[in-house]
Amino acid sequence: MNVTALSTSSRPSPPAGEREPAAKNRALSGFLGSNIFGLIIAIAVFVLLFGLFANGFLSKVNIYSISRSIGINGVIGLAMMTVLVTGGLNLGLGAIAVCSAMVVGWSLQNLGLGIAPSLMIGVLAGAALGAVNGLIVVTTRLHSFVVTLATMSIFFGTMILLSGAQGFNALPRVMTTFGRIRMYGVVSPLLLIMLLVAAILYYIYRYTAFGREMLAAGANPFAAKLSGLPVERLFVWCHALCGAIGAIAGVMASVRNGAVVPSMAGPLGADWLLPAFLAPVLGGTLLTGGSVSVIGAILGTIFVEIITSGLYMLQIGEFWIQTALGLVLLGAILLERGRAAMALQRSTRR
Amino acid sequence: MNLIRNALRADSLGLLLVVLIGGAALSLARPEFLTAYNIDVILVGFSLTVIYALGQGVIIAIGHMNLALGATGCLVAVAFGGSMQVWGLPVWAAMLFGLLIGTFCGFLNGWLTHKSGLTSFIITLATLSIFKGISLGITQAQPFYGVADSVKAFGSDRWGPLPETLLVALPIVIGVALFLGKMIPGRQMLAFGGNPNAAELSGISRARMVILAHTLSGLLAAIAGMMSVARLQLASPAIGDEWLIASFAAPVIGGAVLSGGHLSVVGTCLGVLIVSLINQALVMLAVDPFYVQVMLGALILGAVGLNRLRESRLGNAPVLRLS
Numbered sequence: 001m002n003v004t005a006l007s008t009s010s011r012p013s014p015p016a017g018e019r020e021p022a023a024k025n026r027a028l029s030g031f032l033g034s035n036i037f038g039l040i041i042a043i044a045v046f047v048l049l050f051g052l053f054a055n056g057f058l059s060k061v062n063i064y065s066i067s068r069s070i071g072i073n074g075v076i077g078l079a080m081m082t083v084l085v086t087g088g089l090n091l092g093l094g095a096i097a098v099c100s101a102m103v104v105g106w107s108l109q110n111l112g113l114g115i116a117p118s119l120m121i122g123v124l125a126g127a128a129l130g131a132v133n134g135l136i137v138v139t140t141r142l143h144s145f146v147v148t149l150a151t152m153s154i155f156f157g158t159m160i161l162l163s164g165a166q167g168f169n170a171l172p173r174v175m176t177t178f179g180r181i182r183m184y185g186v187v188s189p190l191l192l193i194m195l196l197v198a199a200i201l202y203y204i205y206r207y208t209a210f211g212r213e214m215l216a217a218g219a220n221p222f223a224a225k226l227s228g229l230p231v232e233r234l235f236v237w238c239h240a241l242c243g244a245i246g247a248i249a250g251v252m253a254s255v256r257n258g259a260v261v262p263s264m265a266g267p268l269g270a271d272w273l274l275p276a277f278l279a280p281v282l283g284g285t286l287l288t289g290g291s292v293s294v295i296g297a298i299l300g301t302i303f304v305e306i307i308t309s310g311l312y313m314l315q316i317g318e319f320w321i322q323t324a325l326g327l328v329l330l331g332a333i334l335l336e337r338g339r340a341a342m343a344l345q346r347s348t349r350r
Numbered sequence: 351m352n353l354i355r356n357a358l359r360a361d362s363l364g365l366l367l368v369v370l371i372g373g374a375a376l377s378l379a380r381p382e383f384l385t386a387y388n389i390d391v392i393l394v395g396f397s398l399t400v401i402y403a404l405g406q407g408v409i410i411a412i413g414h415m416n417l418a419l420g421a422t423g424c425l426v427a428v429a430f431g432g433s434m435q436v437w438g439l440p441v442w443a444a445m446l447f448g449l450l451i452g453t454f455c456g457f458l459n460g461w462l463t464h465k466s467g468l469t470s471f472i473i474t475l476a477t478l479s480i481f482k483g484i485s486l487g488i489t490q491a492q493p494f495y496g497v498a499d500s501v502k503a504f505g506s507d508r509w510g511p512l513p514e515t516l517l518v519a520l521p522i523v524i525g526v527a528l529f530l531g532k533m534i535p536g537r538q539m540l541a542f543g544g545n546p547n548a549a550e551l552s553g554i555s556r557a558r559m560v561i562l563a564h565t566l567s568g569l570l571a572a573i574a575g576m577m578s579v580a581r582l583q584l585a586s587p588a589i590g591d592e593w594l595i596a597s598f599a600a601p602v603i604g605g606a607v608l609s610g611g612h613l614s615v616v617g618t619c620l621g622v623l624i625v626s627l628i629n630q631a632l633v634m635l636a637v638d639p640f641y642v643q644v645m646l647g648a649l650i651l652g653a654v655g656l657n658r659l660r661e662s663r664l665g666n667a668p669v670l671r672l673s
Contacts, residue, residue, distance in 0.1 A: 089471070136651070140654070140655055140658055141658065142608070142654050142655075142658060143608055143609075145415065145471065145608070146598065146602065146608050146650065146654050147651070147654075149594075149595065149598055149647075149650065150646075150647040150648070150650035150651040150654075151647060151651070152647070153595055153643040153644065153646055153647035154643070154644050154647035154648060154651075156640075156643060157640040157641065157642075157643030157644035157647065158644055160638075160640040160643075161638055161640050161641065161644070165640075267591070267592070268595075268643070270594075273475065274475065274479050277472065277475055281472060287468065287469055287471070287472055317487060317490070319483055319486035319487040319490070319491065320483060320487040321483070322479045322480075322482060322483030322486065322487075323479065323480050323482075323483030323484050323487060324483070325479055325483075326476045326477065326478070326479030326480035326481075326482075326483060327476075327480060329472070329475070329476040329479070330462070330473070330476040330477070330480070333466055333468060333472060333473070333476065334462075334465075334466055337465075337466045337467065337468065
């Protein structure tokens with residue numbers, strides 16, 4: 001069993017579109033049946049529906065606010081994606097994000113440091129907290145679920161104790177106005193930050209040995225270990241990456257709010273869990289590890305934000321939106337399974 | 351040394367010592383700890399927590415998890431309160447309605463998990479927001495106040511020195527212990543949790559086990575949800591919000607292994623007691639409530655670390671991921 005596993009994982013299958021030319025047709029039909037194609041269609045359909053029936057959905061203000069939420073929630077989803085690679089997860093993503101944003105606020109207001117060094121410290125703090133998770137996961141070999149369940153309350157509780165639950169509301173004007181910039185009247189710069197983060201991740205996973213190694217380690221840790229990869233160290237890096245990107249999301253949310261608020265992600269930062277999982281899962285990132293889809297995660301976020309905003313415009317009440325998002329997640333999972341089962345059936349028949 | 355090793359191996363002895371020493375230390379530091387009122391507060395809290403902790407425990411026993419536990423309790427609480435206030439149902443009918451809803455929610459989790467073949471984490475994350483959204487949508491985030499007087503009385507009445515809620519909780523605890531310890535479906539569930547493939551090969555149905563465990567979890571969440579209504583004297587859609595951490599902490603402190611196959615009911619009870627002792631200590635020593643969060647987190651880490659140590663002594667292979 002190990003031998004076969006080794007051979008498949010040491011030669012990770014090339015991503016769609018890079019396959020040998022003979023399989024071009026299959027690649028095309030693969031694309032037509034992929035999450036990405038499905039999401040594009042779904043996004044188009046819902047934009048059309050909401051554009052027709054939801055008053056004000058296509059107004060400049062609303063498009064701007066959608067672009068802002070896509071920016072923030074996209075980064076949250078990408079952060080979770082980096083740790084889903086390991087086959088694990090990070091329940092404490094929201095907690096880490098809030099903690100890091102608080103560090104940035106503290107460094108700006110209490111230490112009086114400039115914006116750039118403060119942001120740097122914040123991202124490093126996020127990476128450090130993520131690395132703590134990673135280190136505990138690999139040394140104890142416990143599932144990251146229970147480790148991050150414990151550390152989320154440790155991190156969040158400690159942050160509240162240290163800060164006295166007081167936020168930082170005297171952010172420099174540059175940061176608060178940055179959150180209000182409207183490019184071409186409809187695009188928030190937060191969206192561009194998300195695209196930048198996504199581009200970096202895309203590059204890492206597709207073109208660097210480090211990224212490929214993370215994927216290989218996540219796909220089959222035992223095989224990767226046998227083929228000489230430092231699996232433990234790679235897993236710690238995955239968790240650190242998650243923390244660092246989480247920190248960016250925390251700062252972005254603070255920029256939108258105009259202040260660092262300890263409760264911005266709900267109790268223990270748990271309110272971010274749904275957006276964090278929705279985007280990568282809708283986009284086709286496997287929870288079993290070893291796969292990512294950066295473009296899928298972005299499309300997943302766009303889809304979720306369009307649904308959220310459209311339902312909001314239809315005035316069905318914000319609480320029902322939560323129900324709808326849960327149904328979307330459930331539907332996407334089941335659809336994906338159904339498609340996988342059908343594909344299997346078709347291939348066995350052939 | 352041998353004694354310590356044996357105590358480490360036993361699920362409950364060490365925990366009992368922790369509870370006793372902790373209780374003794376607390377009563378020395380704060381004599382008012384041992385007042386009847388205070389013990390009553392602890393017992394009422396215990397009766398509620400132990401039910402939802404077991405609700406998580408039966409899921410942990412098959413190596414799954416139920417994030418929607420609190421949301422199920424919340425939906426049941428809202429249905430329970432709402433059916434009394436809006437529909438004017440009698441208490442027994444409202445209770446039956448609540449139990450049905452909770453059982454159905456649990457069944458849905460189990461059925462979806464089984465059908466999709468995915469981890470229960472993502473399924474229950476989805477149903478968490480569905481159930482929670484429905485509860486908030488129905489109530490518009492306002493509690494139902496029209497709870498019947500008999501329900502309110504149940505939440506505050508005493509039977510001798512004991513709160514009435516404990517009299518409901520104890521039979522449930524014993525029932526779950528008997529179910530897992532003596533009854534065939536319970537034993538099958540543990541066997542399935544320990545090694546799903548081996549269990550399936552020996553004729554235990556995967557579908558039945560997954561659905562049974564999740565349904566049981568939904569049922570326990572329903573009971574806990576209605577007990578919360580009795581305790582708070584209203585049906586608030588915030589019920590269940592803070593169950594998640596404690597629901598994992600108690601079974602895990604009690605020696606449950608997250609990869610499944612093992613759940614100690616006595617250990618879980620002691621775990622709940624430890625959690626409530628910490629809560630109480632921090633309240634009495636007037637420290638910041640957020641210390642509770644930090645302590646609980648540290649406790650979970652310590653407990654799972656200890657379990658892992660014990661597990662590796664028993665020679666179980668380390669598990670890197672939940673499937």
